[in-house]
Amino acid sequence: MKFEHVLLGLLARRPYSGYDLRKWLETEGRFVWAKAHHSQIYRKLAQMEADGWVWHEVDSREGRPDAKVYRLTERGRDVLLEWVRAPYEPLTRFQDTDFTARLGVAAPLDRNAAIELVRTELAHRRAQITKNRNRDRSLHYEDPLPGLDREIDAYVHDSLHLLGARAMDQWVAWLEQTLLRLTAGSDRKD
Known part of the structure; x- marks a missing residue:
């Protein structure tokens, strides 16, 4: 953008x-x-x-x-x-400003372009979830720094993953709701 x-x-x-x-x-x-x-x-x-x-x-x-x-x-x-x-190419990080800015402009000007944009983003995020949600997130240590607290490391590592997973799930739910709203009556002439 x-x-x-x-x-x-x-x-x-x-x-x-x-x-x-x-x-x-x-x-x-x-x-x-x-x-x-x-x-x-x-x-x-x-x-x-x-x-x-x-x-x-x-x-x-x-x-x-x-x-x-x-x-x-x-x-x-x-x-x-x-x-x-x-054409919109989603980035690795979700909630990208190119997507949100483009949607904010596309939705009132060209509903079909907005629908395609949301479908592209939604498909990309679902694929990310499928690929990454259940991957092995085990931490492996080899000659760690003295004083490194493995218990805290594991807690923070897991809690950050959970935070990201919840944020992604919320983003996907919002995309699904937005797609429903955009496609409702999409055959009408604006």
Whole structure:
């Protein structure tokens, strides 16, 4: 996922000024993209405008600096939909920001692309569970450091595995529920 996809996804919902984009990224967006400096946002908006993906109009503000308010162009919409519909390759770690950001944009714009995205993620995570859930997790020691507490090591090792397994199970349950919701009425015209 590229930063411009995040910005295009936001602009698909409504026009934003650079300042408003920064505020969103600092609050709700912190789970989608690492903190973005305001200069990075403005540089990316300028590049996107030069590429014909967005355009701006000046919003005159009494007693404050004027603001550039950005909107998507048809080309920007096409670029956004190309990303939404592009093949998705799940990463090893689940709850990846590329998946969550793409789903957040795909679901309201292209339900079929969102369904395919969730199906791909779900199949990948189920395969991971099948492959890894019951593997031998025995710890083997050979010349361990003096003072290494094997009992604590085993406890922490097993409890971290259990924590990860529960998180994965919760993720899969959420994916299944999301897929049900997306496919319910998926034959309707939006």
